[in-house]
Amino acid sequence: xxxxxxxxxxxxxxxxxxxxxxxxxxxxxxxxxxxxxxxxxxxxxxxxxxxxxxxxxxxxxxxxxxxxxxxxxxxxxxxxxxxxxxxxxxxxxxxxxxxxxxxxxxxxxxxxxxxxxxxxxxxxxxxxxxxxxxxxxxxxxxxxxxxxxxxxxxxxxxxxxxxxxxxxxxxxxxxxxxxxxxxxxxxxxxxxxxxxxxxxxxxxxxxxxxxxxxxxxxxxxxxxxxxxxxxxxxxxxxxxxxx
Ligand SMILES: [Zn+2]
Ligand SMILES: [Zn+2]
Numbered sequence: 001x002x003x004x005x006x007x008x009x010x011x012x013x014x015x016x017x018x019x020x021x022x023x024x025x026x027x028x029x030x031x032x033x034x035x036x037x038x039x040x041x042x043x044x045x046x047x048x049x050x051x052x053x054x055x056x057x058x059x060x061x062x063x064x065x066x067x068x069x070x071x072x073x074x075x076x077x078x079x080x081x082x083x084x085x086x087x088x089x090x091x092x093x094x095x096x097x098x099x100x101x102x103x104x105x106x107x108x109x110x111x112x113x114x115x116x117x118x119x120x121x122x123x124x125x126x127x128x129x130x131x132x133x134x135x136x137x138x139x140x141x142x143x144x145x146x147x148x149x150x151x152x153x154x155x156x157x158x159x160x161x162x163x164x165x166x167x168x169x170x171x172x173x174x175x176x177x178x179x180x181x182x183x184x185x186x187x188x189x190x191x192x193x194x195x196x197x198x199x200x201x202x203x204x205x206x207x208x209x210x211x212x213x214x215x216x217x218x219x220x221x222x223x224x225x226x227x228x229x230x231x232x233x234x235x236x237x238x239x240x241x242x243x
Contacts, residue, residue, distance in 0.1 A: 004185035007127035010138040011120050011181030014145050015174035018116065021149025022170030025092070026163050032092065035147050036213070039090065040222050042143030043210035044229020049140035050202040052233070054122070057129055058196035066196040073118065073200020078208070080111035090151050090213045093158040105159035109169050112152055115201060116173040119145070120180020122198035128184050128191040136236070140202070143229070144210060149173060 024035060058066040081088055087099045088108050100108075119141045127134030152173055153166035161169075184194050214222050 004124075004127065004188075006131070007124050007134055007185055008178070008181055010127075010134070011123045011178055014119065014123060014138060014142045015116075015177035017142060017145030018149035018152075018173040018177065019167070019170045021146035021151070022153035022167055023149075024146065025150045025153040025157070026166055032150070035150055036091070036217065036222065037225055038143055039147045039210050040214045040217075040225035041229040041232070042140070042147065043206050043214055044226040044231075045143055045233050046140040046202055046206040046210070046229075047226075048230045048233035049136055050199055050206060052237075053133060053136055054126075054195065054199035054202060057133060058199050061129065062192045062196050065192075066199075069193060069196035070200040070203065073197040074204045075200075076197075077111075077115055077118075077201050077204040080114050081108075081204075081209070082111075085111055088155075090147060090209045091154075091216075092150065093154040096158040096160070100155060100159040102159045102161065105155050105161060105169075108155050109152060109172060112148065113172055113176045115205065116148070116176040117180040118198045118201040119205075120177040120182070121184055121194045122180075122202055123177075124181040124184025125191045125195040125198055128188040129195065136233075139236075140233075144205065145177075 021035065024032065055066075055070065058070065062069060085104060085108050087095065087104060088111065093100060122137050123134065123141055126137035149170040152169045156166040156169045157163070180198075184190055211226070214226050217223075
């Protein structure tokens, strides 16, 4: 087990970004546009980290079980985010009323809380393998955390919840993230399950939650930011091969 303290510290930083995203929605709506660039950048970086780092490492630590667990992680998130919930998408929830009832908003929170738990498991698993993998996964996860907090806060508001509800929902995601890190920090042997499961979850978040938001934006600019995320990952890998 390598540096569980660092894993927990960085997991907490990622968790606080959930809360920061909610504060942006509630207090500073003007910076909302820049959050969308984080979505595109985060999608590219997370996609590259998942495919080029998490999948090969999963094969190494879990062998033939890895692809099965990746698929399980992917399907579990699809079930909780989009099957249990008739209506959920990343970004600001502007459809209120029949689309987002108070009941729906709490089931969205449940789905996102499991997603956030696996964000934490991914960071914890990365650090259980090596400091380099831990840092890369932290960076990849961190980029979509503020948009994630923003999303849940807007879902709560669109369903008629109070600002306090919106804030507490983001805090719930932050707590789930830290719990995920703690699970692996306390039981590093679980990395054989945690890494491939969270790789499946990360694949879903990048390709199925974030990329459609990037594609919704008219024009080519946002689409290019996705490639900037991929390039950022490659550059980091090139500049710091030992990282
Ligand atoms: Zn909507
Ligand atoms: Zn997340």
